[in-house]
Amino acid sequence: AQTVTQSQPEMSVQEAETVTLSCTYDTSESDYYLFWYKQPPSRQMILVIRQEAYKQQNATENRFSVNFQKAAKSFSLKISDSQLGDAAMYFCAYRRDSNYQLIWGAGTKLIIKP
């Protein structure tokens, strides 16, 4: 069975600095999708970034980028120029290509220090 591991329950970063959140996963599939979702305090979960496993190029969305290492089964999220609004729980999720069910990590709480 697929599993997703986020080994950092909590991370903190100074405003304007860069932080990297870790995610590893276990799968025997070759085609799949990976996601980072953000859940701000008392607000809705939203998609931050996604990566298709067949794409070698790392996905980027403005200040958010991923480091996708398929062989190592690693999918880290880098947030550049951290802002106070980035404070949230961040969840890594995996989806098989043939299935719409997501497998979720336990989450990392990101604290931004002003």
Next chain:
Amino acid sequence: DVKVTQSSRYLVKRTGEKVFLECVQDMDHENMFWYRQDPGLGLRLIYFSYDVKMKEKGDIPEGYSVSREKKERFSLILESASTNQTSMYLCASSRFSGSAYEQYFGPGTRLTVT
């Protein structure tokens, strides 16, 4: 703007009560999901539905049932609430096909069973 709404943000029920959690999406999405979110466990799938009147069990269906009579509405039912069902419940929806099956989330219902 896409929208998923849930009937209550906060709910307090007594042990043994029947509880209904409702979710409505306005995006004409085929798929709808109910998750349970607990600290340190991430999101766990309770049930999902890929069409009207169709449902499939997720990872933790015990103690829950669902109903989908209309495409836009997906209800989660706790037949006899128990204290171990105290949790945050998240509803989500997604397209049946399309780019990476992004899931859109509602704001969540925090249920307390006393």
